[in-house]
Amino acid sequence: MIEHTSFLRVFALWAAGLGAAAQYGKMSVIFDLLPDLYPQAGAALGFLVSLVGGVGILLGVVAGLMVARIRYRRAILCALWLGAAVSAFQTLLPGFGWMLASRVVEGLSHLAIVVAAPTLIAQLSTVKDRGFTLTLWGTFFGVAFAVLTLAGRPLALAWGVPALFAAHALYMAGCALVLSATLRSLPDEGAQPPFSLSQMLRDHMAIYRSPFLSAPAAGWLFYTFSFVSILTVLPPYLPDGWRAITMAAMPLTSIAVSMTIGVALLRRLPAVRVVQTGFTLSTLSMAWLWMTPGSPLACLALAGSMGLIQGASFTAVAQLNHGPAAQAQANGAVAQMGNLGNSLGTPVMAFGLASFGGAALPLLAGGAFGMGLVAHLLLGAARRRSLSVPV
CATH class of the missing domain: 1.20.1250.20 (MFS general substrate transporter like domains)
Structure with missing residues (x-):
């Protein structure tokens, strides 16, 4: 160390x-x-x-x-x-x-x-x-x-x-x-299994079966599904005078909260707990946006809440998985789920808005944040069960 x-x-x-x-x-x-x-x-x-x-x-x-x-x-x-x-x-x-x-x-x-x-x-x-x-x-x-x-x-x-x-x-x-x-x-961790398609498939299944390796990726899927799609489809639903300012401030707020409040929380709480807090606050922020459509303050609260998910998810990779090989596998899963979330989020959100109007944004994004929280809670329970099993 x-x-x-x-x-x-x-x-x-x-x-x-x-x-x-x-x-x-x-x-x-x-x-x-x-x-x-x-x-x-x-x-x-x-x-x-x-x-x-x-x-x-x-x-x-x-x-x-x-x-x-x-x-x-x-x-x-x-x-x-x-x-x-x-x-x-x-x-x-x-x-x-x-x-x-x-x-x-x-x-x-x-x-x-x-x-x-x-x-x-x-x-x-x-x-x-x-x-x-x-x-x-x-x-x-x-x-x-x-x-x-x-x-x-x-x-x-x-x-x-x-x-x-x-x-x-x-x-x-x-x-x-x-x-x-x-x-x-x-430092070399020793020989890795030889590369083959069958070995890759076995490793792939092992990663997603593991509540340690897959947890950061599971949350990251729902985060990326919401983050990119919200920034893409939100502007028309904001007041004209606040639109440009709010859209410029949201990513900056997310980064600022991540680097200040997020880092402070990570010194006191496990990373997964910080991620769960971010998903909870993001869900509540979407409820606020649903009750007060187009509220710039609700948008900034949402951006700050998402900032907690952002940094803590990568910290969770290192806390849940020891050694560079396991962390590389978990980071690979994060990359895969992140790209999937980025690709699905905007088309799904755009379809929802076209079909059901502006109310679809807080409902779809809030639902995704809620599912991210549930995924982390379920995987946390699975980790506790696996650690309690006698060797």
Whole structure:
């Protein structure tokens, strides 16, 4: 067990996470510019955004298992160099088919980073600092999207879309150089089972049968289902004068609560308890929004409540699972369920709103938060039963 947290390496790994989130988000912030580049693509342009997440749905757990086998330092460095190469290729604005293929490769790079980085952060942090370091990791998506919105999109508008891809390629290469010079390999945990399809299927089933390995992912599914969909469909239901301010403040409030109140709670309570608190408060916030539609205060209360879920979920991975191999498996499941939640949330929410009107938003999102709480309660009971069984 380490005696001092390696904060410089932790921040370097978080920076790599920003690059991974940008792999997902760089197409989102320039989506309205893509029809000019690929005028014949039509509705298929959506795949340029969604393919990275689709790879995560299919291979999230596999990535966790593979990263444990090829080792964490090697995995993240290879993923960063691969991500840099893909973005450099995209600066050429290849044909639509080749661009789609590059997004699949980028999805593999993205997965390796989001599995290896939090696993390494947990190993580089003391137990008392993991609440802070893993909560910091949990902000990587929100921070990256904010940077892309404030700097990435203006860069693409001023210098063209290839300039954004080139900047991303340089950023990923810079992260790889820094981490290759500063990051040490973790101690070897011994030989992993040989890679085979049958072994992967067995490992896959073992992860989701385990109330320790699967718990963070189960909660993360319902969190991501709600978070992205709420930010996507909420704006039309807010008062005109408060709409822009509220939508800008919500992700910032979530990050701020996560890094302050969330970190303070994690020093006193188990991470799963903090996650359950976040789901409970999020459910109550949705009830508030249902009773007072469009209330900016209810929206900010909701964002703050979701911030508790955000950071504590990654801390729960390290608290429930000991050793980097188990944590990599759990992080792989989190990646898989997160991408599934991101992919399902907005279409389901949009269908509900089209069918039943504005009341569907608090009912669907509140129901998802409630199911996240129930999932954690049931898995907690399963863990207690497993620990009480005589050996």
